[in-house]
Amino acid sequence: AQRVTQPEKLLSVFKGAPVELKCNYSYSGSPELFWYVQYSRQRLQLLLRHISRESIKGFTADLNKGETSFHLKKPFAQEEDSAMYYCALRPQTGANNLFFGTGTRLTVIP
Amino acid sequence: DAGVTQSPTHLIKTRGQHVTLRCSPISGHKSVSWYQQVLGQGPQFIFQYYEKEERGRGNFPDRFSARQFPNYSSELNVNALLLGDSALYLCASSGAQGEKLFFGSGTQLSVL
Numbered sequence: 635a636q637r638v639t640q641p642e643k644l645l646s647v648f649k650g651a652p653v654e655l656k657c658n659y660s661y662s663g664s665p666e667l668f669w670y671v672q673y674s675r676q677r678l679q680l681l682l683r684h685i686s687r688e689s690i691k692g693f694t695a696d697l698n699k700g701e702t703s704f705h706l707k708k709p710f711a712q713e714e715d716s717a718m719y720y721c722a723l724r725p726q727t728g729a730n731n732l733f734f735g736t737g738t739r740l741t742v743i744p
Numbered sequence: 745d746a747g748v749t750q751s752p753t754h755l756i757k758t759r760g761q762h763v764t765l766r767c768s769p770i771s772g773h774k775s776v777s778w779y780q781q782v783l784g785q786g787p788q789f790i791f792q793y794y795e796k797e798e799r800g801r802g803n804f805p806d807r808f809s810a811r812q813f814p815n816y817s818s819e820l821n822v823n824a825l826l827l828g829d830s831a832l833y834l835c836a837s838s839g840a841q842g843e844k845l846f847f848g849s850g851t852q853l854s855v856l
Binding site for chain 2: 638678724735
């Protein structure tokens with residue numbers, strides 16, 4: 635069965651410091667991985683997906699199939715990055731059944 | 745563009761009652777998915793509908809049902825409510841299967 639694990643419920647970093655939000659998954663096939671973000675009083679929204687291999691708002695994430703990880707990274711945190719971050723897995727291409735982790739609340743300290 | 749709209753925003757019910765939650769997708773989107781988010785957890789997949797047909801079902805009891813209408817709006821129905829059904833119910837739409845999901849603000853259901 636598929637499972638997404640985000641080991642940190644809370645993460646605090648200082649402005650300008652590097653950020654890494656961890657995500658590990660278990661799935662026997664080839665999943666599609668996503669990071670979703672929810673800023674205060676806003677809707678859950680897609681931040682990035684692994685197949686796009688793009689950088690959004692300075693964030694990147696690389697799918698490591700050997701370690702079954704999809705960690706989210708940013709070299710220099712900004713105050714506006716403070717939000718709830720969810721890692722999600724889609725088990726089969728074309729379906730919309732995402733499996734979410736429990737989320738990590740990132741706080742960037744000025 | 746109003747985005748995905750859900751109604752009502754908040755709802756209070758008692759155990760054993762029935763509830764209907766509504767979702768209007770972004771104009772032009774044909775796929776609607778429903779998720780349940782319990783406090784402190786990530787969203788959990790309930791249903792997906794595409795072109796008015798059920799395309800996916802999560803691990804939820806038969807008390808949960810849904811449908812999609814010709815205008816692509818959707819309803820989620822929950823019968824015989826339990827205290828454990830208290831959660832934020834999220835609706836998400838996409839243009840087609842596998843495309844980017846756009847989430848609504850959710851309906852906060854409290855079962856007393």
